[in-house]
Amino acid sequence: MTATADRPKAKALPKTKPRGRKRTVGDWIVLAFAILIAVMIVFPFIVILINSFKSPADYANGGPLTLPTGLYFDGIVNFWNRVDFPEKLWNSFFISGVVAILAVVVSVMNAFALGIGRVKGRIPLILVFLLANMLPQEVLLYPLYSIFRAVGLYDNVWAVIITFVVIQSAFGTYLLASVFGTFPKEVLEAAALDGAGRWRILWRVIVPISRPTLGVLMVFFFIWTWNEFLIPLTFLISNANQTVPVAISVLQGDRLMDVTTTSASALLGLIPTLIFFLIFQRTLTRGITAGAVK
Amino acid sequence: MPTLTPPPAAAPAPPGRRRRPRTGGGIMPFASGRSYWWYLLPGLALITIIVLVPLVWNVYLSFTEYRGIIAPRWIGLDNWTRLFDDERFWMSFRNSIGMVVAMVVVPTLLGLVLAAALFDVVGRKFGGRLASFLRATYYLPQILPSVVAAIVIGWILRPENGALNTILDAVGLGFLANNWLGNPDTALLSIMVVLVWIQIGYPVVIFMAALQRVDPELYEAAELDGAGWFHRFRAITLPMIRPEVFVVALTCTIAALKVFGPVYALTGGGPNNATIVPSYYSYQQFFQSQQVGYGAAIATALTIVIVIVSIVFVWAQNRSERKEQEQ
Numbered sequence: 001m002t003a004t005a006d007r008p009k010a011k012a013l014p015k016t017k018p019r020g021r022k023r024t025v026g027d028w029i030v031l032a033f034a035i036l037i038a039v040m041i042v043f044p045f046i047v048i049l050i051n052s053f054k055s056p057a058d059y060a061n062g063g064p065l066t067l068p069t070g071l072y073f074d075g076i077v078n079f080w081n082r083v084d085f086p087e088k089l090w091n092s093f094f095i096s097g098v099v100a101i102l103a104v105v106v107s108v109m110n111a112f113a114l115g116i117g118r119v120k121g122r123i124p125l126i127l128v129f130l131l132a133n134m135l136p137q138e139v140l141l142y143p144l145y146s147i148f149r150a151v152g153l154y155d156n157v158w159a160v161i162i163t164f165v166v167i168q169s170a171f172g173t174y175l176l177a178s179v180f181g182t183f184p185k186e187v188l189e190a191a192a193l194d195g196a197g198r199w200r201i202l203w204r205v206i207v208p209i210s211r212p213t214l215g216v217l218m219v220f221f222f223i224w225t226w227n228e229f230l231i232p233l234t235f236l237i238s239n240a241n242q243t244v245p246v247a248i249s250v251l252q253g254d255r256l257m258d259v260t261t262t263s264a265s266a267l268l269g270l271i272p273t274l275i276f277f278l279i280f281q282r283t284l285t286r287g288i289t290a291g292a293v294k
Numbered sequence: 295m296p297t298l299t300p301p302p303a304a305a306p307a308p309p310g311r312r313r314r315p316r317t318g319g320g321i322m323p324f325a326s327g328r329s330y331w332w333y334l335l336p337g338l339a340l341i342t343i344i345v346l347v348p349l350v351w352n353v354y355l356s357f358t359e360y361r362g363i364i365a366p367r368w369i370g371l372d373n374w375t376r377l378f379d380d381e382r383f384w385m386s387f388r389n390s391i392g393m394v395v396a397m398v399v400v401p402t403l404l405g406l407v408l409a410a411a412l413f414d415v416v417g418r419k420f421g422g423r424l425a426s427f428l429r430a431t432y433y434l435p436q437i438l439p440s441v442v443a444a445i446v447i448g449w450i451l452r453p454e455n456g457a458l459n460t461i462l463d464a465v466g467l468g469f470l471a472n473n474w475l476g477n478p479d480t481a482l483l484s485i486m487v488v489l490v491w492i493q494i495g496y497p498v499v500i501f502m503a504a505l506q507r508v509d510p511e512l513y514e515a516a517e518l519d520g521a522g523w524f525h526r527f528r529a530i531t532l533p534m535i536r537p538e539v540f541v542v543a544l545t546c547t548i549a550a551l552k553v554f555g556p557v558y559a560l561t562g563g564g565p566n567n568a569t570i571v572p573s574y575y576s577y578q579q580f581f582q583s584q585q586v587g588y589g590a591a592i593a594t595a596l597t598i599v600i601v602i603v604s605i606v607f608v609w610a611q612n613r614s615e616r617k618e619q620e621q
Contacts, residue, residue: 035428037404038428044450065460136600138580140348141576141580142590166340249558
């Protein structure tokens with residue numbers, strides 16, 4: 001487990017140009033296979049894209065595989081207004097953003113004590129954090145539901161925020177504890193010689209130096225929280241509090257949703273994450289490998 | 295104030311040599327400040343309230359009858375014995391095996407082939423940029439919320455005039471057209487397709503990162519020796535990335551056991567329980583049947599299975615690493 005984010009070396013594929021080596025028939029077959037798989041993976045996106053701009057009549061005539069005869073925005077506009085999409089976007093954005101920031105702060109403090117402070121019993125503690133991240137959420141669901149009802153946080157975005165701060169920071173603690181465990185000691189010593197206390201060293205030395213890793217964590221927490229379903233579905237029952245995935249899924253099979261509106265709903269659901277993907281593509285590929293590579 | 299004696303080696307200072315036994319040492323024993331425990335306080339408080347207490351509470355509920363209104367009534371092992379005779383419960387775990395095939399077996403095998411193809415052939419013969427581009431394409435469905443991914447595929451599988459049925463018609467296989475999600479024989483398979491689509495990019499990215507540890511000279515030498523692609527794959531690629539294969543298999547197995555969103559969005563566990571999975575079954579018991587105690591037993595059983603699976607994986611990984619070292 002390393003913070004690959006701190007090592008720019010490992011991030012991209014070897015940028016070597018294709019050498020003048022001969023490409024055999026076999027190579028072309030492998031390439032064709034790789035491209036075929038890519039086309040199959042992209043195909044559903046394209047189908048959803050072209051059908052979201054069709055009128056139901058256009059769909060009935062041409063079927064799902066033809067290009068729209070004219071651009072038709074009613075499906076998208078209808079769905080947009082029906083679920084009050086900007087409101088759902090804001091809910092998702094607010095929940096995921098707050099979770100990303102708070103979960104990183106909690107992870108940093110935990111990892112400071114575990115990775116740098118090496119408090120007693122840190123191995124069992126790290127296991128507890130790991131377990132918290134591994135558990136199926138169903139096993140927490142009903143008790144949390146009871147707790148949030150009792151304290152008046154049921155159907156409140158903060159119930160979801162608190163829950164995910166804990167679940168995400170459990171992973172963050174696990175990862176950062178080992179990252180901080182290898183923090184260059186000379187830097188810490190130098191800071192201590194300058195008279196800095198632990199609190200200052202944490203925020204003025206450790207956090208700035210670990211910024212790339214923390215950035216990757218924050219992006220992941222944001223996207224993971226955005227994509228969560230079960231807990232927002234259970235705890236946010238009124239329309240005004242729902243997140244994007246919940247709002248889209250509860251309307252599926254609704255009698256008022258015609259075929260192209262349903263397609264438009266899927267399109268609206270995937271656009272935000274596609275935008276995140278385009279913005280954070282590099283961070284993402286760096287980050288997923290950080291969790292796996294030792 | 296800090297003292298100037300540098301701490302011994304990297305390991306945590308032994309208690310006897312610590313300058314400040316009260317506050318603990320760590321790898322920074324000389325800096326002044328409050329005990330490190332203060333930094334753990336918020337995190338530990340949160341995890342206790344949000345995870346540990348609910349976890350214990352849920353286990354307790356599994357021994358009670360509770361309909362959400364009057365206080366839970368202790369009934370001992372009744373829920374658990376009921377679980378063992380419950381065909382739907384066993385069905386839900388049998389379907390979980392389908393989820394494991396869709397999220398672990400297929401993506402890992404296909405991911406190995408694709409990662410090796412991109413790294414070994416496309417990257418070297420056709421350029422790294424093309425390989426990066428294809429890798430990003432494979433990864434695309436991974437970032438979607440799983441319900442949205444399910445809705446996308448579900449839309450393609452629509453029974454009337456759906457895209458898949460239209461394609462089958464167009465290529466003369468119209469007799470295969472089907473109500474994919476409504477037919478008990480194909481519903482599970484349809485959900486599995488959604489999961490393969492979501493999952494495939496994850497092993498590719500991880501395996502490709504792992505392959506960067508391999509010395510390219512090794513491949514070139516093997517190629518010069520006349521080793522075919524498959525031979526190189528078996529002799530170089532596979533042993534090299536075994537740790538990552540374990541990590542991918544473990545994380546994806548856990549995820550497969552937890553699948554909920556696609557089932558909720560596409561089939562609701564139907565038709566006729568054909569796609570019921572443990573997490574959906576417990577959700578149903580909690581909030582639709584108001585059988586909270588029974589739902590808690592299902593959720594606890596799922597947790598136990600996940601913990602056992604993780605232990606077995608870690609054990610197997612250690613064993614294989616030890617074997618490796620002995621060789």
